[in-house]
Amino acid sequence: MKKIILTGDRPTGRLHIGHYVGSLKNRVQMQNAGDFDEMYVMIADAQALGDNHDNIQKIRDNIVEVAMDYMSCGLDPNKITLFIQSEVPELTELTFYYMNLVTLSRLTRNPTVKEEIKLRNFETSLPVGFVTYPISQAADITAFGANVVPVGDDQLPMIEQTREIVRSFNNLYGETLVEPTAVLPKNEVCRRLPGTDGNAKMSKSLGNCIYLADDEKTVNQKVMSMYTDPNHIKVSDPGKVEGNVVFTYLDAFSTEEQIKKYAPEYNNLQEIKDHYTRGGLGDVKVKCLLAAILNEELAPIRERRAYLEEHKNEVYDALFNGSDKARKTAQKTLEKVKKAMGINYREILKK
Ligand code: ATP
Ligand code: MG
Numbered sequence: 001m002k003k004i005i006l007t008g009d010r011p012t013g014r015l016h017i018g019h020y021v022g023s024l025k026n027r028v029q030m031q032n033a034g035d036f037d038e039m040y041v042m043i044a045d046a047q048a049l050g051d052n053h054d055n056i057q058k059i060r061d062n063i064v065e066v067a068m069d070y071m072s073c074g075l076d077p078n079k080i081t082l083f084i085q086s087e088v089p090e091l092t093e094l095t096f097y098y099m100n101l102v103t104l105s106r107l108t109r110n111p112t113v114k115e116e117i118k119l120r121n122f123e124t125s126l127p128v129g130f131v132t133y134p135i136s137q138a139a140d141i142t143a144f145g146a147n148v149v150p151v152g153d154d155q156l157p158m159i160e161q162t163r164e165i166v167r168s169f170n171n172l173y174g175e176t177l178v179e180p181t182a183v184l185p186k187n188e189v190c191r192r193l194p195g196t197d198g199n200a201k202m203s204k205s206l207g208n209c210i211y212l213a214d215d216e217k218t219v220n221q222k223v224m225s226m227y228t229d230p231n232h233i234k235v236s237d238p239g240k241v242e243g244n245v246v247f248t249y250l251d252a253f254s255t256e257e258q259i260k261k262y263a264p265e266y267n268n269l270q271e272i273k274d275h276y277t278r279g280g281l282g283d284v285k286v287k288c289l290l291a292a293i294l295n296e297e298l299a300p301i302r303e304r305r306a307y308l309e310e311h312k313n314e315v316y317d318a319l320f321n322g323s324d325k326a327r328k329t330a331q332k333t334l335e336k337v338k339k340a341m342g343i344n345y346r347e348i349l350k351k
Pocket of ligand 1: 008009010011012018019021022023150151152153154155190191192193194201202203204205206
């Protein structure tokens with residue numbers, strides 16, 4: 001079976017280091033390993049309108065920001081298909097047909113959607129467009145026949161919803177759609193990177209992010225104000241590593257070589273954690289280490305971004321050429337879907 005990958009992000013803000021370790025890094029590695037047949041990366045602007053329909057400017061601006069983030073992390077539009085969701089209207093049509101396969105109670109039982117409804121104060125006035133977004137994700141995935149979807153763990157319920165839709169569709173109308181599998185990062189802390197404030201998830205909507213485009217000074221400042229162990233007041237106090245975001249980030253980002261390079265008195269991260277737990281290691285020292293490691297990872301990304309900022313036409317070309325290509329594939333799937341359902345009237349009724 002062909003290996004077809006699809007992933008995407010909502011253009012609701014610039015991408016942050018949670019996106020990077022949760023999904024983006026995986027995509028770049030897969031792209032560079034060449035271990036796939038087709039790879040689609042989608043900027044989910046239509047989905048983002050579900051909670052931003054009154055702020056189109058924000059979505060429009062961020063389409064370009066997210067595309068620059070992708071390309072500066074190493075996604076190469078010559079190797080993958082980079083596209084804008086609303087440029088492929090077939091996705092909307094597929095969503096409409098899939099809606100009949102899902103109940104409202106099933107949608108509102110989705111734990112990620114539940115959390116997001118709460119966060120947006122949608123409990124008493126839930127926009128229909130917002131609550132149906134997992135169905136549109138099923139359309140995005142199946143339109144390209146994707147069987148591999150690299151995501152963070154908040155997306156697992158969405159992939160499950162897609163699999164249910166695929167099974168219902170295939171049962172009703174015959175084997176047509178492909179069931180996808182979610183691929184999570186191997187390193188468990190990367191599956192849901194916490195925010196700099198200690199919140200369980202770094203998220204554009206929560207304002208607790210370190211952005212890929214942040215300059216060195218901003219990264220340093222954000223790291224210095226990060227949540228640690230509130231009871232670790234004096235350097236000599238024993239400290240807690242669990243739930244201490246600085247250590248979580250070190251788990252997510254640091255390599256043994258970097259530990260040796262930036263903290264030569266230790267052999268590995270475990271030794272630093274042991275020292276912190278015993279007492280005698282101050283927060284500032286650990287934070288300086290983290291800032292150095294993050295800045296090392298982000299430096300080449302910033303450099304490529306600076307180039308793209310000056311060559312935005314390359315970004316627009318990538319987006320629109322990719323969208324044309326994606327549309328052709330989605331058109332073929334839509335034809336197959338309509339044929340399976342028996343609503344390809346022009347073919348049937350002409351006979
Ligand atoms: P929004 O708040 O607008 O929903 P977001 O920060 O949650 O934005 P999305 O565009 O919804 O970002 O998510 C895109 C991808 O990034 C998904 O695969 C998601 O699982 C992953 N992701 C987002 N935040 C994190 C995080 N903190 N840690 C790991 N992966 C993440
Ligand atoms: Mg999200």
